[in-house]
Structure formats: C-alpha cells, structure tokens
Amino acid sequence: MKRIVFYLVAIAMAGGMLAVTAPLSGHADEEAAPIYGVKLPAGYRDWPMISIAQVGAPVNDIRAKLGNDTAMKAFRDGTRPFPDGTIIARLAYQQVASEESNKVIRAVAEQRGLPPEQIEKLLAGSFVAGPPTNVQFMVKDSKKYAATGGWGFAQFTNGKPDDEATHKTCFGCHAPAKDHDFVFTRYTP
C-alpha cells in the first residue's frame, strides 16, 4: 500500500491535472531534470495564479498552477497552442487541517444554527496548505520538445529534480488533454 501511495502521489501529480517542466534558463548551478533538461525557472514562485485544485485520498494534496507572462497572456486570450516560452508551474502541498481556522468555522456555523453533524462534515472537508510535496513545470518549446507535443516536463522535490522513471510518465498522462494542447488546467478569473 505504501508503494501504491508513493506511485499515486508521483503520478497523480505528474499527470493528474497539470504538469511539468522548467526552462532552459534557471540557475546555472541547479540540476536539470532528466529527459527534458529543464531547470527550476527563476522567480516562478512570484508568478500569477492560473487556477487551483485538489486531489483526494490517498494523495491528499491541494495545488496551485502559476504561469509566466507568456502563459498568463495565452490563458487569458485563449491562444492555443500555447506559444513557445510558455511555462506553467504546479505547486502541490499536503492538505492539513487548521485548528485555528476550524475554530472560527465552527463558531460561525454554530451561530448560524447548522446542525452538529453538518458542522462535522464542514470541518472534515476544510483544509489549508501544509508542507510542499513537489513542484512541476511544463515548458513550451515546439522544436526542442516536438516529440512530446511541444512540451518539456519536470518535477522537483525540495529543489532537486526527480528521477527519470518519474519523468517518463509525464507526457502519457497529458495525452488525453491533446485538444487543449496537453494542458488540463483552465484559467479561473
């Protein structure tokens, strides 16, 4: 089961909703991800948000998709395929319950007369982002990555690229999104 969870986490993340790789740029001293040679894109943590999502147990994560300027413009203009230079980042975090937030949610729910069993359900479904799990990138370069729909993929855990086996799964999982240039995520206003 532990192994199943491990794979599920790795794969649901690699393919579940978005995906995976960084640019040719990045910091020179950083390792490139296998297969696609993608490095951690500089400054990605400050990119605007494309949208957010969550994946159920046993993965139990909550995730944000961020985009560089080229990505944001393409999402907003509806440009498909995405232009070269597009980078999409997927940051995932463990779902964790927040005692502090739940206290407030409970107080308000009680005040508003929500029945106790419904309050428990409300709290059981309320989470904040906990420790990060990994970060994925999709980098568009229609020539360099012609064999994989024009996308390079990458996954980093604690700033280090994951192994080749992980990266072999990226493109296959994205194949069903071919009609949207292999990107699952939709922009939310």
Added chain:
Amino acid sequence: MKRIVFYLVAIAMAGGMLAVTAPLSGHADEEAAPIYGVKLPAGYRDWPMISIAQVGAPVNDIRAKLGNDTAMKAFRDGTRPFPDGTIIARLAYQQVASEESNKVIRAVAEQRGLPPEQIEKLLAGSFVAGPPTNVQFMVKDSKKYAATGGWGFAQFTNGKPDDEATHKTCFGCHAPAKDHDFVFTRYTP
C-alpha cells in the same frame, strides 16, 4: 437550510481563513465597500500567491490568497504586525469535479493497482476550481482602521461590494487570529 448555507458561505468566507478589503485606490468609477470604503485593488489578480485552502460542505469552495508586494515581503520576512499598505486578497471558487482530470486520475490509479473503493474515494475528493464565488480583501492602514486592528475589510461579488451586514462580520471572525495580526493565512513556499 438555504438561508443557513447562504450565511455560511458569506461568513465562512468573510472569516473562515483570511479576509477582506481593498485599498483607498482602486478605480475611481468603482464602488467602495461599506464601512471601510475599500475599492477593488487594481491588478490584484496578478499578485503572487500566499497560499491556498479549501472549505468543506455546504460551503464547498477552494480558495487562494494573493498578496501585493508589501504583503509578500512581510509574509516572507515574518514581519508582524503587517506594515501599512499591505493588501491580502482571498479569491474563492466553487469546488467542481473535472471529468477530464478524473479520467486520468482513474487510469493511473487502476494501472497502479489501487483497489476500486479507494479509487472512488480518491475521485470523490478531487476537484478543480469552478465559478468564482466572491473576492475578499484585507487592507492595512493602522490609523484609518485603528478600531479594527488596523485592517479594513471588503467583499466583492461579481465586482460589486457586498452589503453592510456582511462587512459587519469581518473583524469579529478575525479576532481569534489577533496573535498573528488578525491574519489566519500562513505563507507556503
């Protein structure tokens, strides 16, 4: 029950995790929120992400907190109280199931041998962001908002400020977070 849900949505959002108001600036032609006089901050949709969270049924939302430059610096440096000029935005969306994403998650889970009942649980807990519900802001101005911990609050639905009754609830819900300058959200890297 419908009324309860309505209040819960309004309140869990106003107080559940983050909160609520925009700057003195904003667009001149836009309406200011009641009590605090906050307008929609220009460009907030492109601000970097502070963190993300979700609230269970019957609220069923998934939410992102974004911050202006002053907010991001304070979160990263651990500066408390937050300096004047800090603005925190909370964007909430309905949790919706994505058939397209779930198809991929199911395929990967089956391939990895996850038992059927666990696959159902996995899918039942997997959502993407659907239609936006409302947007909230917290604006720091220690003099102007001295009576409410230095924060002005605002909630907008479809670009229009919500009513005064809604805005009366903001500060009370944030009181339990007094030790963190009335902000529930923690920055996630």
